[in-house]
Amino acid sequence: MSVLAYLIPLSIVLGIVGLAAFLWCLKNGQYEDLDGAAERVLFDEDGPAGP
């Protein structure tokens, strides 16, 4: 059972990493244009104008 001592904290840390990643995406505007993102993946080269 001692395996739980580090597995449970590990699972919670992984969960927190996932949550942080989601919150970062949200803040970074990744969900601003869901339809556009689906189309942009088909572009051959990178977008013409800057980042």
Place this chain on the structure above:
Amino acid sequence: MSCCAPGAEAFADPEATRTLPSPEDLVLASRPGRDGQREARLSVPAIHCGACLRTVESALAGVDGVLHARANLTGRNVTVRWRDGSLPPAIVETLAAAGYPPHLADSARDGPDPVQSELVRALSVAGFASGNIMLLSVSVWSGTDAAMRDVFHALSALIALPALAYSGRVFYRSAWQALRRGRTNMDVPISIGVALAFALSVYDTIEGGPHAYFDAAVMLLLFLLVGRTLDHAMRARAHAAVEGLARLSPRGVVVEREDGTTAYLPVGEIVPGMTVIVAAGDRLPVDGRVLSGVSQLDRSLVTGENLPVPVSAGAVVEAGTLNLSAPLRVEASVAAGDSFLAEIVRLMAAAEGGRSAYRRIADRAAALYAPFVHATAILALVAWFSVTGDLHLAITIAVAVLIITCPCALGLAVPLVQGIATRRLFDRGVMVKDGAALERLAGVDVVVFDKTGTLTLGVPRLRDRDHADAKALALAATLAAYSRHPHARALAAAHAARDGRLDPAVADVREYPGDGLEARRNADVVRLGRAAWALARQPRDPAGPAEAGTVLAVNGRLVAAFVFDEALRAGARDAIAAFRGEGLDVEILSGDHEPAVAGLAGTLGVVRFRAAMRPEGKLARLNSLAAAGHKALMIGDGLNDTPAFAAAHVSMAPSSAVDVGRNAADFVFLRESLDAGPLALATARRAGQLIRQNLAIAVLYNGVALPFAIAGLVTPLVAALAMSGSSLIVVANALRLDWRPRRKRPLRAAAWRAEAGEGLAR
């Protein structure tokens, strides 16, 4: 690709593309960014597929001075950043040349909506917490030894505390506000239940007790946040779509200074006495008096009159009217804040104040539900304590009662149905401002229409288009191409629909406002306009009344006479029939002259109509309807209808309506057809039915679970199952709204596309 997706045509608004924003307007609408940059967001309705994104971005990347351009397919807009200079780069012109005419959004929202992001963040934290706690809880339920159970409970408490504190803020705030005003709402039992459940569970964890309700408390918040987020998202989307429509009133205006120089000032800085220059095709920013210039004003959005009014020096003009033919110099008589437009806004505010506040179904349910829940919980507490004398047991049971009856399903019941209904209407080009509007629409019993711009398109149409003499029409259309007069546009449109070739021999076209157009064709003088003027060969008093007919004359001899009628909005007849079929009374209130209104009412078979109504008159009529106990749906587009919107039970406007009207209306329809009215009514009624069903299901479910909770049989496992079970049933029932029409959908989509194609051809 998605070019053919339904909804692609939803934003094809002909009004929007009529005039492009000027560079000065662009600067006024932009905001400063870092390092001396400026940033603006332009609404580009023509963006509808992936290829559009590239075209728009590459076109803008080629413009000198543009630093960054990012097009957004979901919002159909483009964000541009440029180096701050005296004038912005040719952004508008480049977009228009690429086939994507932009316009400035009604109010440029800066960045993402703060409420929306707070809700989504709270939702994600609650989701994370409830997932992890549920994992621990499942282990506890499947039987762990006492020591491990206490560790798991402690871990759950550690996860639950920050999650409850962070995600629950929305509910605590609203509950606190309600309590402070001495009222109660749905959030009060939620907050009390969550706080009590957490406190009791912490106590049990410390004491090493077998049951903890951490999972129930967090899950409750999760479900409720789903409902809350849905409710907000649908409102935000409708608002964004309406704000994305073209702004009709100007942001800035050209002012002539005393030394003869001109400057471009924001409308708000106009003071009485300033001289304002209004170009042809612009709307007047303020009330005033014409100093010089002869032109015609389209007052249809302001008063509902269908035909333009000629004006010359000395005439008093109102804000919001459209200058049609020639530039005018106007002396502002009042500041923008005191103009006709502002007067309308004041009337609206007064009417809003008089309207009894509508209470939403969920709030009415909560008002009945919350006291009952609290009374039951307290009763259970007192009863168990007096019988057993065990305070801990009594509190546990009271908490179980609070949790099991917590309106988790109730919180989802209303927003889910309204979210789906709103989505369905959105797909068909009807924007719903908020869920309460759907509830109110379901109850209406009278429909009040405006005439010009609502039942009709507000633009005249050439009568007998197919029988007009081709040569005469070609000549008339060549002259008409030089004018913005509605009759000239109708002639040009009729000709364009046939062969569209203009007469190359026509030269020197001049417009005489109020009379017509004159041109030379070889040695002949050609005139198109009022009969008295065109045939007499002598310019007459330009202030004479406009007539319904227009003649084409060569050297004073009659060649052809054109008669116009008002084009009915598509679906007007069907919409009225559909409203009647639903048992509603139909009424027309118009600002136009009696004969025009009577004629139209006769055509549509409407008996009750009133003509020559002022805005105050419409407002009074709506108020008297409300006083008589009627619930009226007002459909209108003009400035003069806007006060009536505020007095009506619920209101609806086409996307071509004035800005104030669009913002005040509960529903805005983007497609041309009036079918939107009956469609919205049917959807609202169906949604109302499902909401009542959902509420009944939730109450029934809680009613069944309540005796078990009072009997002390509800363990955390039972509470979790009961909560998710009732929510699932409510969600499943809400989805039934989408069931019936899905089979018909492909057919409908084809019909809209045909309709949109027809609209473009016209």
